[in-house]
Amino acid sequence: MITRIHIFYLILLAANLTSCFQPMHPFLRYPEPPAPDYSDSENWAALPDKKDSADALPPDNRMKDGQQNASVDVFYIHPTLNFSGKSWNGDVNNKKLNKKVDIYPIRFQASAFNGSCKVYAPRYRQATLYSFTKHAGENGKQALDLAYRDVKDAFLYYLRVYNQGRPFILASHSQGSRHAYHLLYELIQNNDTLLKQLVAAYVIGFRTDTIYKNIPPCDSASQTGCLISWNTYKWGTVNSNEFLGSNYYCTNPLSWKRDSTLVPANINSGGLPRRYNRLDRGITDAKVQGGLLWIHRPKKRGYMHLGKNYHVSDYNLFYSNIRENVDLRIRSFFQKKDTITN
DSSP states (O other), X not given: OOOHHHHXXXXXXXXXXXXXXXXXXXXXXXXXXXXXXXXXXXXXXXXXXXXXXXXXXXXXXXXXXXXXXXXXXXXXXXXXXXXXXXXXXXXXXXXXXXXXXXXXXXXXXXGGGTTTEEEEEEOXXXXXXXXXXXXXXXXXXXXXXXXXXXXHHHHHHIIIIIITTOOEEEEEETHHHXXXXXXXXXXXXXXXXXXHHEEEEXXXXXXXXXXXXXOOBXXXXXXXXXXXXXXXXXXXXXXXXXXXXXXXXXXXXXXXOOSOOOXXXXXXXXXXXXXXXXXXXXXXXXXXETTEEEEOOOSSSOOOOBTTBOGGGTTGXXXXXXXXXXXXXXXXXXXXXXXXXX
């Protein structure tokens, strides 16, 4: 079934928006939506002590919500759900927009971390989808800069009020990953304290040209203090685009290595389809090729793709493997810490 979200992501990937999705006026002609106050829990899509979609668990009795006793946090930044052409940035007080964020990325992506982490996910004045097109120009950049300003404010508030020196994971998808890359560049890569706290960064579904100082690419399942990314495509795809293309940090989420070895589907411990009604073991294989992640067609339906691009399913296809890997990296982080201490 083709949904509204399918249609809008198709428009994004085709990079050929029609004028009806384009804001009618330049960025500066619109009043800024109210800035979120992060001392108000309503401006967080997920908090560990709040009942929210990040608490969701797939229909699998092996999985538990471990937030209450977790010794590590995750700061998760959601992707674009703002498809409107009414302005350049979404309003965090828009209940319909917030509901879409909660139903989709918070439930399907942020929840992958709830077994081992306390989940923190800010709402922010996300840039509209049109901002990513070549036609958006300076207006799109200004919209994305405004969105990043909120994410940065939320992260600094998180560090000041919630974190209290605990280890943390940075996680994100799509527009959220654009902002995560900026956090890594501006606030983390040169901060010795934060680098020591960083378990890993799962910055999925967006490419970067930056090589981050002091943050190497992850090249094993237990490596810590490293960066993981991938953009998922149908097997054989060689072309890529400005945002979802080849990435130096591309990591295979079945082996957690960057080499080009094909990892078979039987290593895939469970994909989570869009209906959230089952966990599909062995749903697909994976191989890193030319900075892209190649997969063969999933064995069951429910994994959204737009032509050769499985961007919207970057997390869904490897949900259980992500969840298991988070737990492994956290255990490795504390083992290394104990070794250094002793």
